[in-house]
Amino acid sequence: MKWFSRPASETQITNGQRLWLYVVAWLVMIFLLAPTVIVIPMSFSDSQYLEFPPRVWSFRWYEHYFGSPAWMQATATSLKAGVLTMLVATPIGVMAAYGLFVSKMRAASLIFLILVMPIMVPVILVAIGVFYVYVKVSLVNSLLGLVLAHSILAIPLVVVVVSSALKSYDMNQEMAARSLGASRFKAFMVITLPQIRFSVITSALLSFLTSFDEVIVAMFVSGGENSTLTRNMFNALRDQIDPTIASISTIMIIVSTSLLILAQAFGKSDNES
Amino acid sequence: MSDVALPSSGPASAPPSGQTNQRELKRDARRERFVLFSLCSPALLLVLIIMVLPVGWLFWLSFLGEDGNFTLENYQRMVESKSYARIFRNTFEVSLLTTAICILIGYPLAYFLSQLPRRTANLCMITVLLPFWTSLLVRTYAWLVLLQRRGVINEWGMDIGLWDEPIKLVHNLTGTLIGMVHIMLPFLILPVYGSMRAIDRDYLKAAANLGASPTQAFWRVFFPLSLPGLFAGSLIVFVLCLGFFVTPAVLGGGKVIMVSMRIATNIELFFNWGAASALGVVLLVLTLVILGVASRVLKFDQLLGGGHGS
Numbered sequence: 157m158k159w160f161s162r163p164a165s166e167t168q169i170t171n172g173q174r175l176w177l178y179v180v181a182w183l184v185m186i187f188l189l190a191p192t193v194i195v196i197p198m199s200f201s202d203s204q205y206l207e208f209p210p211r212v213w214s215f216r217w218y219e220h221y222f223g224s225p226a227w228m229q230a231t232a233t234s235l236k237a238g239v240l241t242m243l244v245a246t247p248i249g250v251m252a253a254y255g256l257f258v259s260k261m262r263a264a265s266l267i268f269l270i271l272v273m274p275i276m277v278p279v280i281l282v283a284i285g286v287f288y289v290y291v292k293v294s295l296v297n298s299l300l301g302l303v304l305a306h307s308i309l310a311i312p313l314v315v316v317v318v319s320s321a322l323k324s325y326d327m328n329q330e331m332a333a334r335s336l337g338a339s340r341f342k343a344f345m346v347i348t349l350p351q352i353r354f355s356v357i358t359s360a361l362l363s364f365l366t367s368f369d370e371v372i373v374a375m376f377v378s379g380g381e382n383s384t385l386t387r388n389m390f391n392a393l394r395d396q397i398d399p400t401i402a403s404i405s406t407i408m409i410i411v412s413t414s415l416l417i418l419a420q421a422f423g424k425s426d427n428e429s
Numbered sequence: 430m431s432d433v434a435l436p437s438s439g440p441a442s443a444p445p446s447g448q449t450n451q452r453e454l455k456r457d458a459r460r461e462r463f464v465l466f467s468l469c470s471p472a473l474l475l476v477l478i479i480m481v482l483p484v485g486w487l488f489w490l491s492f493l494g495e496d497g498n499f500t501l502e503n504y505q506r507m508v509e510s511k512s513y514a515r516i517f518r519n520t521f522e523v524s525l526l527t528t529a530i531c532i533l534i535g536y537p538l539a540y541f542l543s544q545l546p547r548r549t550a551n552l553c554m555i556t557v558l559l560p561f562w563t564s565l566l567v568r569t570y571a572w573l574v575l576l577q578r579r580g581v582i583n584e585w586g587m588d589i590g591l592w593d594e595p596i597k598l599v600h601n602l603t604g605t606l607i608g609m610v611h612i613m614l615p616f617l618i619l620p621v622y623g624s625m626r627a628i629d630r631d632y633l634k635a636a637a638n639l640g641a642s643p644t645q646a647f648w649r650v651f652f653p654l655s656l657p658g659l660f661a662g663s664l665i666v667f668v669l670c671l672g673f674f675v676t677p678a679v680l681g682g683g684k685v686i687m688v689s690m691r692i693a694t695n696i697e698l699f700f701n702w703g704a705a706s707a708l709g710v711v712l713l714v715l716t717l718v719i720l721g722v723a724s725r726v727l728k729f730d731q732l733l734g735g736g737h738g739s
Contacts, residue, residue, distance in 0.1 A: 167633040167643055168643045180538070180541075208581045248471040252469045276720060280672060280709065284706075289483045372675065386564070394678070412564065
């Protein structure tokens with residue numbers, strides 16, 4: 157076994173001496189992936205007690221999910237809230253990031269701080285605060301209220317992701333366009349936006365996921381026919397382990413994995429350009 | 430970029446005198462600032478109305494008694510009552526333990542990944558990014574299923590003969606820690622990995638050249654250089670843990686009570702806004718103080734940059 161006695165690199169100990177590192181690294185990677193990977197086959201189990209590997213395979217829990225009007229309505233609410241949050245948070249987040257980047261106002265760093273505040277404040281505090289105000293203006297259980305609350309949770313992500321993309325963007329290109337007669341808006345749309353589009357898309361996907369996966373705010377301000385999927389899942393989990401949730405989880409894993417793949421694909425081209 | 434204002438000054442007619450020119454430029458710069466400021470205003474307004482205003486309101490509520498008069502009783506209760514002291518101790522213990530475990534197992538993985546060739550590392554990074562993008566609730570549920578009495582872990586443990594009776598892995602501190610470590614690990618690994626990748630390998634060669642053994646070179650050159658990333662990562666993990674709700678509520682089985690869970694029960698069961706607000710204010714102040722102290726040591730975007738999208 158030559159590999160064992162060979163140093164890992166010119167300045168390092170041998171592979172054999174740091175075998176523990178490889179073992180730990182692989183164990184941690186398995187730990188990270190295990191729950192997601194094991195839940196998927198389990199959701200196809202026929203048994204009430206989810207088995208792995210399932211002894212009898214069936215679509216029972218999927219039929220249960222797709223046949224339930226309550227789950228379907230919750231899914232529709234979550235999808236609507238996710239898309240609307242994306243449509244609200246992305247444009248205004250990009251606008252803010254651009255404004256902060258171009259202007260060298262003294263207030264810029266303060267504004268940045270306020271805009272990223274929502275990810276630093278504990279979510280429970282945002283949730284009960286929003287709930288308190290929504291009760292007064294009767295926005296509780298409304299889609300509008302939910303979308304507004306989710307949007308402020310998504311804005312920090314958009315601002316951070318787009319700001320970091322703008323940092324490596326050369327503003328002189330836009331100035332060149334404007335000196336040739338383009339309006340500021342046109343110069344942004346034609347010159348700047350195409351070059352930061354990948355981070356804009358990434359932040360849009362993140363905004364959707366932020367809303368789609370959010371539990372705590374939804375627990376307080378969504379309800380009735382506007383209950384979200386995660387709110388209903390959380391309530392179901394508190395009572396007992398309902399196998400239907402395994403099938404919903406599998407669907408959610410597939411959704412987020414595809415979004416991740418999309419983001420990675422776009423992210424790659426962002427680095428190359 | 431003070432020259433940004435120049436292009437919008439329009440087609441130059443006859444060269445104006447120096448003074449008019451100065452005045453026009455100033456007016457232009459002002460207009461420019463105004464336009465740029467208005468770009469931020471939708472986002473700013475939304476955050477102010479939906480977050481800052483309600484949280485400020487809660488701050489106010491925390492000083493009101495049941496009769497609506499100014500009082501400090503909500504804060505006094507927190508100091509005097511044993512149950513509140515226990516909740517705070519519990520929250521700190523769980524957060525510290527989670528952070529420590531994350532460092533212990535996350536640092537080696539980040540180190541391992543940072544030494545792989547780019548392509549392989551990106552492939553292995555999927556194991557870190559996939560959980561990061563997967564719903565927190567889904568992951569918590571998955572652990573609940575895996576760790577339960579008749580779950581996979583218990584069945585396998587007994588099959589291999591590690592233990593004879595099903596052991597209690599969930600609805601207690603163990604389950605909570607397993608779930609929270611799983612959810613927090615990416616927040617630690619991403620910044621640590623980033624800072625390790627940025628370390629110039631020539632430093633290590635220089636150290637070796639000067640007679641350092643590989644172990645010495647690691648501890649005296651590589652490790653100190655990776656500390657900013659490690660510090661940023663641990664801090665994010667700790668602060669996020671302080672406000673954790675979903676995972677301890679599902680996996681803790683009522684044995685692990687975090688501050689945020691108590692806030693929720695104060696509202697849902699007792700409708701006690703004063704008590705809940707006071708707890709929330711303390712939680713918020715703790716979080717901001719920790720972040721504030723940290724931002725003196727670290728650059729602010731370093732704290733945030735390690736997170737999403739990297």
